[in-house]
Amino acid sequence: MNSIRLLPRRIYAFIARDFRLFVSYRMQFFLRILSILTVVTTLFFISKIFAGFTDPRYSQWRDPLASWLTGLAVLNYFMTGFSSLANSIRQEQVQGTLESVLLTPINLPTIIVASSAWDFLETTFFSFLYLFFGRVFFNVHYRGSFFLALVFLLLTTLVLASLGILSASFAMVFKRGDPFGMFLGAGSALFSGVFFPTQLLRDYAGPKLGNVSLILPATYGLDGIRQVLIEGHGLMQVKDPLITLLIFLVLLLPFSLWVFGRAVRRAKREGSLIQY
Amino acid sequence: MRAFFRRPVKQPVEALRNVSFDVYSGEIFGLIGRNGAGKTTLTKIVATLVQPTEGTVTVRGYDSVRNDEHVRREIGLAGAEERSFYWRLTAEQNLLFFARLHGLRDRVANRRIQELFARLELEDAAHRRFGELSTGNKQRLAVARSMLASPAVLLLDEPTRSLDPLAAARMREMIQALAQQDPPVTILFTSHNLAEVETLCARVAIISRGQIRAIDAPARLRNFSSGSELIHLTVSGIDADQARQVLGSREDFAVATTDRDAIRISFTRQSEDDQLDDVLRALHRRGARVLDVDAERSTLFDVLERYEKDDALLP
Numbered sequence: 001m002n003s004i005r006l007l008p009r010r011i012y013a014f015i016a017r018d019f020r021l022f023v024s025y026r027m028q029f030f031l032r033i034l035s036i037l038t039v040v041t042t043l044f045f046i047s048k049i050f051a052g053f054t055d056p057r058y059s060q061w062r063d064p065l066a067s068w069l070t071g072l073a074v075l076n077y078f079m080t081g082f083s084s085l086a087n088s089i090r091q092e093q094v095q096g097t098l099e100s101v102l103l104t105p106i107n108l109p110t111i112i113v114a115s116s117a118w119d120f121l122e123t124t125f126f127s128f129l130y131l132f133f134g135r136v137f138f139n140v141h142y143r144g145s146f147f148l149a150l151v152f153l154l155l156t157t158l159v160l161a162s163l164g165i166l167s168a169s170f171a172m173v174f175k176r177g178d179p180f181g182m183f184l185g186a187g188s189a190l191f192s193g194v195f196f197p198t199q200l201l202r203d204y205a206g207p208k209l210g211n212v213s214l215i216l217p218a219t220y221g222l223d224g225i226r227q228v229l230i231e232g233h234g235l236m237q238v239k240d241p242l243i244t245l246l247i248f249l250v251l252l253l254p255f256s257l258w259v260f261g262r263a264v265r266r267a268k269r270e271g272s273l274i275q276y
Numbered sequence: 277m278r279a280f281f282r283r284p285v286k287q288p289v290e291a292l293r294n295v296s297f298d299v300y301s302g303e304i305f306g307l308i309g310r311n312g313a314g315k316t317t318l319t320k321i322v323a324t325l326v327q328p329t330e331g332t333v334t335v336r337g338y339d340s341v342r343n344d345e346h347v348r349r350e351i352g353l354a355g356a357e358e359r360s361f362y363w364r365l366t367a368e369q370n371l372l373f374f375a376r377l378h379g380l381r382d383r384v385a386n387r388r389i390q391e392l393f394a395r396l397e398l399e400d401a402a403h404r405r406f407g408e409l410s411t412g413n414k415q416r417l418a419v420a421r422s423m424l425a426s427p428a429v430l431l432l433d434e435p436t437r438s439l440d441p442l443a444a445a446r447m448r449e450m451i452q453a454l455a456q457q458d459p460p461v462t463i464l465f466t467s468h469n470l471a472e473v474e475t476l477c478a479r480v481a482i483i484s485r486g487q488i489r490a491i492d493a494p495a496r497l498r499n500f501s502s503g504s505e506l507i508h509l510t511v512s513g514i515d516a517d518q519a520r521q522v523l524g525s526r527e528d529f530a531v532a533t534t535d536r537d538a539i540r541i542s543f544t545r546q547s548e549d550d551q552l553d554d555v556l557r558a559l560h561r562r563g564a565r566v567l568d569v570d571a572e573r574s575t576l577f578d579v580l581e582r583y584e585k586d587d588a589l590l591p
Binding site: 002003006009010012013016017020021024095096097099100101102103104105106107265268269 | 320323324325326327329345346348349353355357358359360361362363364365369372373374376377378379381421
């Protein structure tokens with residue numbers, strides 16, 4: 001009960017700490033904004049090559065720039081959900097501060113939520129920039145319910161965060177060589193439809209490889225968000241990806257929390273909390 | 277390839293074995309031993325950072341594994357590890373972060389931080405980045421952090437290691453004051469400075485190869501190691517022959533003339549026996565004046581060395 005009452009203060013502590021660390025590297029901040037603008041501009045000119053040539057079967061891809069920008073913005077968010085906790089734990093291990101944090105009376109769920117909080121704020125800002133630059137400089141329009149898109153974003157992020165907790169468990173015990181990171185990091189960009197429709201993969205590479213996209217939560221998240229923002233679909237039309245994501249969440253979240261608890265216990269038994 | 281990917285089987289290291297002791301409220305309890313003896317592991321187990329494979333640790337009634345969150349509310353640990361702070365944050369920002377994790381409101385936290393900066397003479401370092409602080413100030417900041425939430429139990433791992441002699445003396449005064457305040461703070465203290473341990477600690481545990489070899493008050497440990505002490509008296513007003521007459525024919529007395537018109541009498545006595553009193557009275561009666569009394573006693577170093585030698589004989 002006490003932990004729940006103190007949760008906002010502790011999340012704020014992590015956000016304030018990470019913000020201060022972030023602004024201590026000001027140059028990095030401006031370079032990142034510049035790189036996003038460069039990517040959006042490059043994609044705009046590439047999209048011009050495809051003007052009028054898009055296959056009518058892929059309704060979400062009539063304006064490739066809109067699809068790429070939603071894909072990149074959302075992928076950015078998903079990857080944060082997935083990698084934030086593992087990165088933050090690894091960083092604390094390398095810095096040697098993990099023991100100091102674990103010495104305070106905070107519980108594991110608090111660490112999981114709080115240590116990723118700043119990453120999500122930062123990613124929200126940079127993901128928004130993709131859409132903002134597209135809208136302001138290249139006239140990209142979005143329609144449909146932003147609230148429904150947000151529900152998809154939140155749900156997919158939670159599913160990927162569950163996988164991120166599993167990834168962090170690897171970082172806690174094995175320190176390096178996390179299989180989830182390799183599979184989801186490289187796999188999501190290729191298989192979940194960030195840069196091209198997943199149907200294309202199935203058409204060209206056959207059903208075996210094409211079906212890989214079906215086991216990636218990001219596929220359903222991206223599809224749902226694009227259906228809402230680009231095609232203007234409502235709740236009933238996007239219920240299939242929504243339900244799939246809910247099933248992923250119900251299965252993965254409790255399992256990953258259990259694994260993380262075991263990983264911390266094992267690291268404590270081995271006395272390897274600050275090793276990396 | 278198989279050899280490359282094969283995971284080496286790590287043999288578990290038994291860091292501590294059959295360790296059992298109590299530390300009483302308000303006590304300063306010392307833990308001494310050589311590097312790798314198990315002091316830091318023991319401290320980390322109490323701090324819930326390492327879980328014991330067997331046995332239990334209880335801090336103010338809370339089990340360190342089952343009620344770890346409660347235990348962490350009761351303790352503060354100042355370790356010897358420098359890399360436990362955020363190097364790009366200032367001393368104050370670092371403490372504020374940890375104070376918030378302890379659940380302190382910002383106003384309370386800021387007041388407490390200023391109080392600790394004043395107490396540990398860190399005011400000048402408050403707005404400097406941790407990475408720019410001197411080793412001594414980093415050490416003091418670690419102690420300040422351990423005291424943020426005013427814990428009932430402090431675990432101090434070599435708290436004076438990098439301090440200058442004056443700062444070290446002030447740190448010792450502060451530790452003593454903490455144990456005497458109301459309510460008192462219980463302190464588990466490790467140090468390689470044995471004179472410091474002797475001065476501060478009510479009881480000391482000697483740990484060697486993961487086992488507690490002895491626990492007692494420093495004076496009793498010394499006596500246990502060697503019950504005797506060598507006394508040197510520098511005396512004027514009598515010559516060597518007169519001194520020998522006073523002391524009788526005992527063979528364990530040595531009398532020598534010093535270069536400043538005085539004589540030096542040396543003898544061995546058992547700690548706290550009456551022999552020194554008897555000799556001083558006899559010399560007085562003869563009109564001698566005692567210029568200096570010096571005792572060579574065994575120290576905690578001798579005790580530690582003795583246990584180390586004993587352990588070296590073990591298989």
